[in-house]
Amino acid sequence: MKKRVVVTGIGAISSLGNNVAEMTDSLENGRIKYDTVPQDRFPTSHKLFANNRGFMMDYSLYKHSWEKDVSIMSEVAVKCISEALESAHLCEEQLQQHMAGLCLGTSVGASFPILQRIKKTVEKSEDDYELALYSTPKILGKIARAFKLRGYVSAISTACASGTNSIGRAFDLVENGKAEIMISGGMDIFTELTYTGFNSLLAISKTKCKPFSKTRDGMSLGDACAILVLESLDSALARGAHIYAEIKGYHILNEAYHATAPHPEGKYALKCMKQALAYGGMSEEDVDYINAHGTGTGKNDGAELKACEALLQEKKSRTYVGSTKCLTGHTLGAAGSIEAVISILSMRHSALYANYDATDLPESEKIEFVTKNKSGVPLNTVLSNSFGFGGNMASILLTKYNN
Template sequence: MTKQRVVVTGYGAVTPLGLNAETSWDGIKNGRSGIDTFTKYENADFPAKVAGEAADFDPADFMDPKDARKMDRFTQFAVAGAEMAVKHAGLDINEDNASRIGVWIGSGIGGMDTYEKQFRLYEKRGYRRVSPFFVPMLIPDMAAGQVSISLGAKGINSCSVTACASGANSIGDAYKVIERGDADAMITGGAEAPLTEMSFAGFCSARALSTNPDPATASRPFDKERDGFVMAEGAGILVLESLDAAQARGAKIYAEITGYGATGDAYHVTAPAPEGEGAARAMQQALDQSGTAHEEVDYINAHGTSTEYNDAYETTAVKSVFQDHAFTLAMSSTKSMTGHLLGAAGAVEAIFAVKAIEDQLMPPTMNYENEDPACDLDKVPNKARSASVTTVMSNSLGFGGHNVSLLFKKFV
């Protein structure tokens, strides 16, 4: 079987930095934070006081309000991102090609806001007051389902649910669908709307969230004073196509995806494996699959959550894989500006990886002030850097021991 080359022809995003990919990327380039004080649950007195909210998002800008009311916020994000991505790609979905265009969009949590609201209704007023759309709004696969319905894409329709690796796994799985010839194009990525009362309660109880009340400095990956991640919401959606299909329709190609590594830690439900052993295997898989030498990688968009073990172990994993070249390449965390979009993080960061190649620019790690000897690589501190960027790796790690590495290259 001849493997198809797979390219990126479009992208769309909803993030705390902006309601499209270009505005979000402009924020990244300029070191702007999308994190702000979060007052929705002020009375709950959570120790976490900040979040990355897509504050001005209006689903009516992207879909019929009647349809939007039957969707959880995470699904609304996905539909909006997909609409933008398909338009950006100039991809016309019609009866002639619909069966060869699929959708693969992940979510780590799904419709948490729907669950909380409907459960409260049930407690107060009984089962008859629960919405008949409760289950379709709740389940994580509905982002992919509603995008398929909205756009008329009739190919494979699926969803990867792997916690904070969901978006990256979905992109990798979609890439494989095209590579083996089962689709000509895939609309893929991740969506998450986790800024809910129970999400805050759960992560605060686990002591995973930053308690720094200053939104400008709370997310500080790799910094010695980091104290947890900042929760955020949004979606990142890419259009992937086979090279043959993209060239046949004269599509603009932004990058090529050439590698996908996916491994399991088999270690702990929340903590990463010691020294990032599982993450290292995912990175090496992506390189091997791509046929890319270590020294060809210019930049890594790190998972970089701003938590103690993740940042240290990911650094160790990079050093174990890249050896001496680890100290030559650059690795930054854009979560310092977006916060952590959980199941959407890897998808948004995949877009940033493509934009790094497109603009020949390495995004910064903002709020890096205090050196941590455990995180001793080039983190592109506090200011974006113009550089030759031809090969970019994007890492995503999730609760349950999920590790994903995606490899993007400049198309030639």
């Protein structure tokens, strides 16, 4: 018999703050941090760059993490996981007792040390083999050792769907009785590689991302790490854990349409959302809010909007649709997990979060777009989407816990 899976701990680091409390305060007060990229991070003065800004994590934490570990991400992840475990009231002994595991998603992994190695080779004719030892599996191994984890350890790298897929993988393990407790989520710190890569695709906004706006001109990149502690309902109830939300289902697919663009009609995005709902035994009538992938690029937003319209065409009432990337930027492998955490906060506080000006949104009979904060909105069910490069797609269905 499949087990019910609940979220008993959350942690988050992003441009919105160094923990969930700081992030919540920023969300509720409409504060965003979209700043100039520091020169010691990477230069952005080239005339071919669309702009020189990003949604960056606290600079002192960035520098501190870099000084302790050249990958940056392992230090950030350990801090974020520690917050999630503290909110779940789980200690190291309990993690070992329950054979807790780790499943983390990342899109660019160890690109920061890789870039440093390349630069040393080109600029100084010096090959630093220590930097060559860094890889995504090594980073995850270091994180797992920090908490003495003895269960499943998985690295998920499915482009911008990595964060959602990591939660889905952990959900599978817990639901099917292969694990009682899983630490899941995503992490990515955007680097010169990702910035110049998206810029070469003409995908970076010249100003700031405006999801679904008719005048949108691209994405804005961001840093993030977000962690969810997943646990069987039986385990959570047995130890009297606080339950933040329940995961009802998810779906993953690859549309195999194009390396960097979705199917223009959004038919695979539609299938992904429908299958996630079907897995959870729910329908579009149950959905209160769709936390869209919503990158602010023409092709992604256009296809996803068509998919949402098709999903909701028979629904009797309008549905809120928004993208919290206007608050965090596109955090790549962490996007799905930071959006899952924000979705949980939305349900807990009966609020929707966004902060951008858009007077040119498409007209829709079925969708009410979210561009500014809305309070006093009862939310019981959220569908969160992650539709990435290479055709990687994932949707996850989150609900308030109801005994």
